[in-house]
Amino acid sequence: MQLSVIKIGGNIIDDPEKLSVFLQNFTDIQGPKILVHGGGKVATEIGLKLGIEPRYVNGRRITDKQTLDLVTMVYGGLINKQIVAALQAHQCNAVGLTGADGNVLPAMKRPVIEIDYGYVGDVVNKDINHQFVAQLLNMGMTPVFAPLTHDTHGSMLNTNADTVAREIAIALSHSFQVQLIYCFEKKGVLSNPTDDDSVISAIKKEDFQKLCAEGTISGGMIPKLENALEAINGGVCKVIIGHANDIHQLINHSGGTVIC
Amino acid sequence: MQLSVIKIGGNIIDDPEKLSVFLQNFTDIQGPKILVHGGGKVATEIGLKLGIEPRYVNGRRITDKQTLDLVTMVYGGLINKQIVAALQAHQCNAVGLTGADGNVLPAMKRPVIEIDYGYVGDVVNKDINHQFVAQLLNMGMTPVFAPLTHDTHGSMLNTNADTVAREIAIALSHSFQVQLIYCFEKKGVLSNPTDDDSVISAIKKEDFQKLCAEGTISGGMIPKLENALEAINGGVCKVIIGHANDIHQLINHSGGTVIC
Numbered sequence: 001m002q003l004s005v006i007k008i009g010g011n012i013i014d015d016p017e018k019l020s021v022f023l024q025n026f027t028d029i030q031g032p033k034i035l036v037h038g039g040g041k042v043a044t045e046i047g048l049k050l051g052i053e054p055r056y057v058n059g060r061r062i063t064d065k066q067t068l069d070l071v072t073m074v075y076g077g078l079i080n081k082q083i084v085a086a087l088q089a090h091q092c093n094a095v096g097l098t099g100a101d102g103n104v105l106p107a108m109k110r111p112v113i114e115i116d117y118g119y120v121g122d123v124v125n126k127d128i129n130h131q132f133v134a135q136l137l138n139m140g141m142t143p144v145f146a147p148l149t150h151d152t153h154g155s156m157l158n159t160n161a162d163t164v165a166r167e168i169a170i171a172l173s174h175s176f177q178v179q180l181i182y183c184f185e186k187k188g189v190l191s192n193p194t195d196d197d198s199v200i201s202a203i204k205k206e207d208f209q210k211l212c213a214e215g216t217i218s219g220g221m222i223p224k225l226e227n228a229l230e231a232i233n234g235g236v237c238k239v240i241i242g243h244a245n246d247i248h249q250l251i252n253h254s255g256g257t258v259i260c
Numbered sequence: 261m262q263l264s265v266i267k268i269g270g271n272i273i274d275d276p277e278k279l280s281v282f283l284q285n286f287t288d289i290q291g292p293k294i295l296v297h298g299g300g301k302v303a304t305e306i307g308l309k310l311g312i313e314p315r316y317v318n319g320r321r322i323t324d325k326q327t328l329d330l331v332t333m334v335y336g337g338l339i340n341k342q343i344v345a346a347l348q349a350h351q352c353n354a355v356g357l358t359g360a361d362g363n364v365l366p367a368m369k370r371p372v373i374e375i376d377y378g379y380v381g382d383v384v385n386k387d388i389n390h391q392f393v394a395q396l397l398n399m400g401m402t403p404v405f406a407p408l409t410h411d412t413h414g415s416m417l418n419t420n421a422d423t424v425a426r427e428i429a430i431a432l433s434h435s436f437q438v439q440l441i442y443c444f445e446k447k448g449v450l451s452n453p454t455d456d457d458s459v460i461s462a463i464k465k466e467d468f469q470k471l472c473a474e475g476t477i478s479g480g481m482i483p484k485l486e487n488a489l490e491a492i493n494g495g496v497c498k499v500i501i502g503h504a505n506d507i508h509q510l511i512n513h514s515g516g517t518v519i520c
Contacts, residue, residue: 046310046333049309049310049311050306050309050310051309069338072337072338072341072342073306073333073334073337073338074333074337075337076336076337076338076340076341077332077333077334077335077336077337077338077340077341078329078332078333078336078337080336080337081332081336081337081358081360081361081408081416082332082416084358084360084361084410085360085410085411085414085415085416086414088360088363088410088412088414089412089413089414093362093363094360094361094362095357095361095362096358096360096361097355098341098344098356100341100344100345100348100354100356101341101344101354101355101356102353102354102355102401103348103353132399132401135399139392139395141362141392148341150344150345150348151345152348152349153349154345154346154348154349155345156341156342156345
């Protein structure tokens with residue numbers, strides 16, 4: 001049976017009108033589906049009001065204890081429950097989850113090597129409780145994941161939403177034919193970053209190195225595609241990268257960039 | 261099959277050490293169980309930092325939009341997920357839920373008669389998705405409820421935790437023999453409010469009016485006992501009121517006040 005795992009990021013979450021349209025479109029997707037959401041500006045805004053200044057080392061956000069509580073509140077509470085309530089209004093029977101709920105995503109606090117990232121979790125794929133997620137799907141429910149995991153010793157952990165989506169997609173490949181859809185602010189991977197219509201329709205595993213070497217893929221697209229390739233290597237059938245507005249085209253493979 | 265529905269309030273939630281001891285004791289309770297938690301000072305503290313002043317009319321807190329977002333974050337995110345992560349550390353397979361998740365607690369926004377309470381939800385018992393909660397219990401999981409409901413039109417709503425516990429206990433009486441345990445800061449209902457050891461061991465339905473009339477039950481105990489009696493009328497086998505520290509005695513009926 002086919003399962004769609006769809007990840008949305010800040011560009012949709014920060015815009016109530018776009019989010020509302022997306023959630024209606026998401027509801028209309030047939031068959032079992034999972035939504036993974038990222039953070040958004042709202043966490044930073046609330047953090048600043050609470051006197052929590054974002055701290056970065058080498059361009060990477062550090063999750064200190066205060067920031068962990070902030071993201072637990074905002075990702076796991078505010079954003080997650082607003083999405084769940086909106087989906088319920090569309091008759092989509094959503095269940096909001098973090099990785100602690102049902103022990104779905106046990107994680108290792110990232111070891112300190114050169115940088116102490118703080119309360120950041122690295123998911124151990126073999127430990128994912130995919131059986132519980134599959135049971136929810138088989139009950140006709142739609143899991144909605146906040147990008148949070150836990151260390152199994154009593155602490156929540158912060159985990160990148162692209163990674164959460166990838167790990168869930170891989171783990172659910174035990175029970176479903178999974179397609180993983182990464183929504184972002186572009187229509188797909190562009191061959192010319194200044195031309196929004198230059199979407200590369202398909203990228204094969206073996207093309208990735210070449211596209212990086214020639215500079216077609218660069219910057220933030222590199223980790224996104226690395227995530228996509230890791231998902232494929234882990235058993236996911238197909239990864240599609242595109243714009244949240246085009247979710248139906250992405251699902252039907254008439255838009256975005258397909259990685260397979 | 262017996263099910264224990266246990267409600268804890270701010271006096272435990274605000275004290276990390278007491279909460280930790282309680283969650284260990286809670287884990288040790290045999291058989292299916294549900295935890296319902298209230299708020300706590302942390303919501304007010306975070307609210308004040310965010311510039312959200314509590315507003316009261318006739319001594320009742322008003323839930324304006326800002327306050328709704330605050331309690332959604334703090335109850336549904338911070339407190340709920342910290343409890344779930346702690347229970348997971350004790351090998352209790354907890355799943356944190358609000359009333360929007362799985363459409364468990366659809367509610368009506370309280371109609372404005374004399375006072376506009378704002379985003380406050382009154383649960384409609386017949387609409388509770390008790391089947392989903394029963395499925396989770398039958399899967400060996402422990403639902404942990406934040407005191408939040410939803411209006412089925414896209415908005416979360418704030419609901420008193422005692423009420424949430426009562427409504428869940430009543431609805432689960434379809435599938436289980438339910439005992440409802442209200443934990444608070446006293447060892448039980450006291451016959452002499454100045455003597456902590458004057459616990460009334462049992463109150464029968466028919467005694468309630470008399471105890472109120474003679475002033476033995478007064479103040480905040482009245483709504484708590486009204487909740488208890490409503491639970492009994494709704495099909496709950498037994499309601500026990502006592503201190504969270506004594507949870508094992510309460511479960512085993514060797515402490516607290518039993519209402520039946």
